[in-house]
Amino acid sequence: MLILTPSARELDEWRREWHFFAPDRPAPLVFPDREILPYDRLAPPADATAQRLATLAALPQLGQGVCIAPLSAALQRLPPRAFLDRHAFVLATGDTLEPESFRQRLVDAGYHTVSEVSEPGELAWRGGIIDLFPTGSALPYRIELFDASVETIRQFDPETQLTLQRVERVALLPAREVPVDAAAIHDFRGRFRARFAGDPQVFVAANMFVYYVPGDRLKHVSPDLFVVRGVPKDKPRKKYLLWEEGKGPDLVVELTSASTRDEDLDKKWLYRDILGVREYVRFDPYAEYLHPVLQGFLLQQEHDVPMPIVSGRLVSEVLGLHFEADGEDLRLYDPVAARWLRTPPEDREFAAEMAANLMAERDQARADKARLEQELAELRRRLAGTGGSEPRQE
DSSP states (O other), X not given: OEEEESSHHHHHHHHHHHHHHOTTSOOOEEOOOXXXXXTOSSOOOHHHHHHHHHHHHHGGGOSSOOEEEEHHHHTSOOOOHHHHHHHXXXXXXXXXXXXXXXXXXXHHTTOEEOXXXXXXXXXXXXXXXXXXXXXXXXXXXXXXXXXXXXXXEEEEOXXXXXXEEEESEEEEOOSOSSOOSTTTTHHHHHHHHHHTTTOTTEEEESSOOEEOSTTOTTSEEOOSEEEEESSOTTSOOSSEEHHHHSSXXXXXXXXXXXXXXXXXXXXXXXXXXXXXXXXXXXXXTXXXXXXXXXXXXXXXXXXXXXXXXXXXXXXXXXXXXEEEEETTEEEEEETTTTEEXXXXXXXXXXXXXXXXXXXXXXXXXXXXXXXHHHHHHHHHHHXXXXXXXXXOOO
């Protein structure tokens, strides 16, 4: 049963009355509002995001029960179920994990690195110790590794940072609702790679760690997508080391949301002053707080200036292409060819359509040939009956 309330205040009243009148019944699931308005310059509270994601994850397994939500929350766009299924997993004592892959998986799920964990969606990594505050959890967890094996998992107090009871497993949910992981931008990245497929000195990456201080694993960022000119694209890389490559990204694209707003803004100075990024593009696919939803900046030493706009599209000098928001999609436009860049699936669809057209034309040509041969045979038969000469074949 879904109970919709006029506002968040009535939702709280429903919860209190439920516990009073039905204390022996299972507590209802609660799906709160984001508590911000579209284009607000504030991020939604971390606990509200955690509660929403925990409820979304629990609903598919709910055979019967009650869910309470304010009407405003029910009217908001939600992430696809596949997004939650892809990023929800269980970590147990004794599991084996590759640290970089595990860190990348958490970043893809929306967790961001901090020096000290205090609220849901945060991650701190110190050597073989991982502090992690999963979405939907009342307390954070401290995971101790022995080489690549999970040795212990303990809850800890976020205020005192002291460990509490030991647990055998912990369930992890994504830390944000907007799917801006590698899968969500796969098609967008495909446009870049297809565009620069013939240039061996253009490297395109998505959700790859960029380290900028030698020997310090905490000094890194993970842009949703970045492009580097002047470095070999065929060089094997699991991470991008600034001091080895000799330069940072020329262009960074971030798919942002209200929950990652502060983090994305904080990274702009690092992109400019440390990595030397020339162009910084932010896209808010769900229109949660950016207005307009697509914004770009030329990062310069004195002050940042907006990227030029032509016909409603952001002009990228780095790429020689234009960015344009198309609903929840970010498209690339080639001003020289005067056309949109196709994604790999669109290329395959286009190739299949062209192949189908060629086959249809071939079949039509065969049919025309058969018809002409039949007409010629009929004409010969008639001429033979009248004693006339046969027509010459050209």
